[in-house]
Amino acid sequence: MPLVPRKKARTAGNVHLAETIAESFCKEDGTSDCEVVFYREADPAAAKRQRVEAEGAGSDGLGPAEGEPESRAEPEVFSSPLPAHTFVLRFASKRFAAQIERWGAVASTVPGCAAQPEPVAAGGSSSGTGHKRPHPEPGSAPDGRPVLRVPVADEAEAEAGRLAIRFAYTGExxxxxxxQALETLRVADYLEIKGCGAACVEFTFEQLARQSPRQRAGGDTEPAVLQFxxxxxxxxxxAMEPRFQYCMTLAECSLAQRFQDALAALNTPSLRQExxxxxxxxxxxxxxxxxxxTDSEDSILTLLATWMEANWAFTDAAARTRLARLLRLAQLSRPAAACLLSPLSVDYELKGEDHPAGWLPVSTGHAALLSSYTSNLPGQRRDIRRALPCAAWYEPRPRVRCLPSSGLNYEWTITRQQLQAALGAAAxxxxxxxxxxxxxxGAQDAIFARGFAWRVTLMHTPGHRTAALYLCPALPDAYRVPGSRLAAGGTFDGLPFPVRIGARITVHRWRNGRRFDAPVVDFGDRDALSxxxxxxxxxxxxxxxxxGGLAGQAAVATDPLAAWAKYLHEGRISGSLAVVQDPNRFGGWADEEEDEEEEEGEEGSEGDLSDEEEAGGERGESEEEEQEESEGLSSSDGEEESEEEDEGEGADAVRRQEAWHGVRNGLHGVNALLGAVLRRLREDNRALRRE
Incomplete structure (x- = not known):
């Protein structure tokens, strides 16, 4: 049986030769026959000034004599020349091949002729794009070897050029x-070194895939996605590097995972800086x-305003238009549409796109259409869509909601020093x-939610036995751009625009080292916040x-905040602000929990009460009962009057009213019975404690 010749597998070439070429990179071992110089041309304006100064000096007799070469600005060379080999660079780079051919043509046509010698390397760096580069002519080293020139912008780009040439030798x-990978890609693209750009893209992709986007913000190492x-x-x-699109897709996913949502980006100081x-x-x-x-599109608008306040100078009108057309403006709440979108559209029309106050390119007409879009009929919405310049503005799909059902808790603190200073100034x-x-x-004095800033404020009148705690909404500072209608003194400044939020403020109290959370107040749709x-x-x-007396004065002298002792822990008063998606989430049961905790506190400390304090407490309870009875009588009188007014509405209405009274009276009876049982239990408990 005849043998079929086996087809030989193609190899990458002589491995030993490839290793020898790779080892010869950047080595002055006698085989190097050329040099590579990375340089930056002198600033044209500076060169012109030098020529003018030289001409002026020559007319005064201080310049070069007749026949001497004219002074000109020398290019700046970065680092030392790189020893190289023409047989490697000729086949690795089309740009180097062209320079080598030009040098050979000059050397062959003019015997003994050489280009101008290269200037001595000088340190330093400056900015520059380095993307559009000149086509330099080759020079000659003092020993006659060709010098291949590579124009760069700065020292960092020169180092990237060395990495690109290293790839020509090693394939790595x-x-x-x-x-540095992207800078190397740019230089390799200029030098037309095949394969180097793809290797740089592969390195970038691996770095993005290797590092977790949730790496701790503010760490020593900058996350790969932020580097990108x-x-x-x-x-x-x-079009030049099609695989770079994979890097873009991965980076977009990593960026969204890192910042998570609008509230995290606005309310986490380290993420906010990033x-x-x-x-x-x-x-x-x-x-x-x-x-x-996000919790609402209002916060997305505030996030863009916050970024724009710091970066407006680095954007142009086209970039601002692209960003504005990614907002889903029809999903703004009524308060945000009235308080934010309307004045921003006025700023854009009056100030123009080239003024910082006109950063949101939305006209007043479009703002008016968007503010009423969701409340219109389908046919009307169709007409509005035709009049709007982009589809995102009327996008019906909301973004992912970031607030869990239990809400987000933000811990707040007031230091002992802050409280003592405020009380002293008030006194x-x-x-x-x-x-x-x-x-x-202490990094932030407000929390951002629903597009607005929310502050927790403690207020106390000297001499009073209680202190108040308020939730105060405010316009974020990012909207107060000088010249804007929302800035201080603007036509929209200080107006009582209504706002809404679902939130709960809680205060931490301490007893024997244990913390007790006391809900103070809930906020929802029924609260008239502005x-x-x-x-x-x-x-x-x-x-x-x-x-009283000397003992009380001594206690105050020893600790001016002695009355606040049960709220102070480790030098501060603390609590939490819980924000929920549904403004009606809490349902107003904070007061009930607070009352229950107050009752527990009273029972836990009743053993230390004096007889006079117990009697005062009993008198307070009887006064509360009398007040409840009087309120019940007044309410029943009002109900009897309403019954008389409703007699003419028919027998059905009367029966329903009587049934309602029966149910309510029954509930009042149950409530009174439970109150009596509770009072009896308290009396028994006090008697046991006395014994």
């Missing part, structure tokens, strides 16, 4: 960061994703003391009474 790229967006100016054209450092491409990637969560002036709580260890009106509880803090 070893950048130390994503930025931090050098967006170096991104290659997708947000402000993002380029426009990063904000665009966040806004166009459905999985970037001197006779005014009411006011202290704003801080969040995240940008000039805060709401809260007048008795959020019930201060401990101090003994």
């Amino acid at each position: 790229v070893q950048p130390c960061s994503i930025r 967006y931090g050098c967006s100016a170096l991104w290659p054209d997708a 947000l402000l450092k993002l380029p426009a491409a990063g904000i665009e990637a966040l806004l166009e994703r459905d999985d970037f969560g 001197e002036s006779g005014a009411e003391a006011a202290v704003n709580a801080t969040f995240h260890g 940008l000039v009106t805060g709401l809260g509880s007048f008795e959020a803090f019930r201060l401990a009474p101090l003994a």
